[in-house]
Amino acid sequence: MATRDIYETGFDEDVQHGTTTDCPECSGQVQTTAIETVCEDCGLVIDEQQIDHGPEWRFFADDETTRERTGAPLTPARHDRGLSTTIGRKRDGRGRTLSGAKQRQLGRLRREQTWARWQSTADQNLAHGLGEVRRIASALDFGTSIRDQACTLFRSAQNEDLLRGRSIEAIAAASVYGACRCNGLSRTLEETDAVARCERSELTTAYNTLNSELGLPAQPVTPRAFLPKLASDLDLRDRIRHRARELAEVAAEAGISNGSHPAGVAAACLYTTAQECEWSVTQTRVAEAADVSTVTLRTHYEAIIDALARGDVTR
Structure with a gap:
């Protein structure tokens, strides 16, 4: 039979015949292998060069027990993105x-x-800066998401030539703190400065530079975000936490937290609730947990008490 007769019967290479049991030419038995599909009677090649849709497992050094489909994933935490x-x-x-x-x-x-x-000095600076970002993120117990965002922020700072005249350690610490602010995490500048290898003034200047030059979508940290951590450090009851959350929301609406340290307002809410529930805790202990002075805590505490006396907050 001529080739044109085969096409006249409806057979085509583009048609899938994976389930065909008869040859389209002689109705013979068809055998399918990993390479081609052939009729055992007339020898017609029905399909060839089949696509293997299975995983491309590889193994090395004759060790078939540790097969891998691909290598390590790309990561922004390395200067070469983990390809070395x-x-x-x-x-x-x-x-x-x-x-x-x-x-x-x-x-x-x-x-x-x-x-x-190292293709250039910029690559060396990038590797050093990303290593510092990984160290700070690990010291602050951040996950890979915050770490990668901080690394990307450091890359953006280097691309915008913001490292000139500033220390790499300060930009790295500011990148970590900037990633926290962009995600609304309740981490203070003091916590970042405690693990950073730069002065507090350098860290503040570097963060202000990143915020102004890169236009970071930094979210304001509310006192309510500090309540879970402070309550856990002070080992307070759940009832105190819920009441302190209510006080924090109303304190924000009343303007008590405007221009104030959010951790100090959160500490004052917890201390006020602890006094209402007759839970024994001192102002010094609460202030140390929030990393604020007792004067700051007492000032916010008195403001909340005045709001309670005026009826701005319901008991």
Whole structure:
């Protein structure tokens, strides 16, 4: 039968015949392999070069037990986005100790790789800054989401040439604090400064620069955001937490928290509620947990008491 007769019967290469059991030409038995589909009687190749839709598993060093589909994912926390290779030192992939000559060879390869990783001084600064961001994020117990956002913010600062005249450590710490503010997290500048490797004035200046030059969508931190952490540190009851949350909302509406430290207002709400519930806690302890002075705590406490006396807040 001619080729045109095959097409006249409706057979085409674009038509899927994965479930066909008869040959379209001679109605013979069809056999399908991983490469092609062939009629066993007449030898007609019905389909070839089939697409394998399964996973592309790979394995190395004849070790079929640790198959991987792909390599490590890209991450903004590395200057090369995690694409560089790590060269071992004393053991091979199977855990066997390498000889002295092989170890010296790997040492030379590591040195050459280290030199090749930095294409410019900007790459070295980027690697140092991202390492500082990872360190600060780890010290503050942040997740990968906040860490990656801080790393992206540091990259943006370097691209906008904001590192000139400023320390890398200050920009890295400001990037972490800026990521917290953009997500509305209740982390103060004092907490970031405690783990940063720069002065407080440098951190403040760097954050103000990032905020003004990059236009960060920083969200205002309300006193209510500090309540869970403070209540947990002071080991207060759930009833006190709920009442303090109500006081924080009304204090914000009454303007008590306007221009004030949100942690201080939150501490005053917790202390006021603790006094109402006759829970024994001192002003010094609450002020230390909120990292504010007792004068600040007492000022906000008196303002809340006055609001209660005027009837602005219901008991």
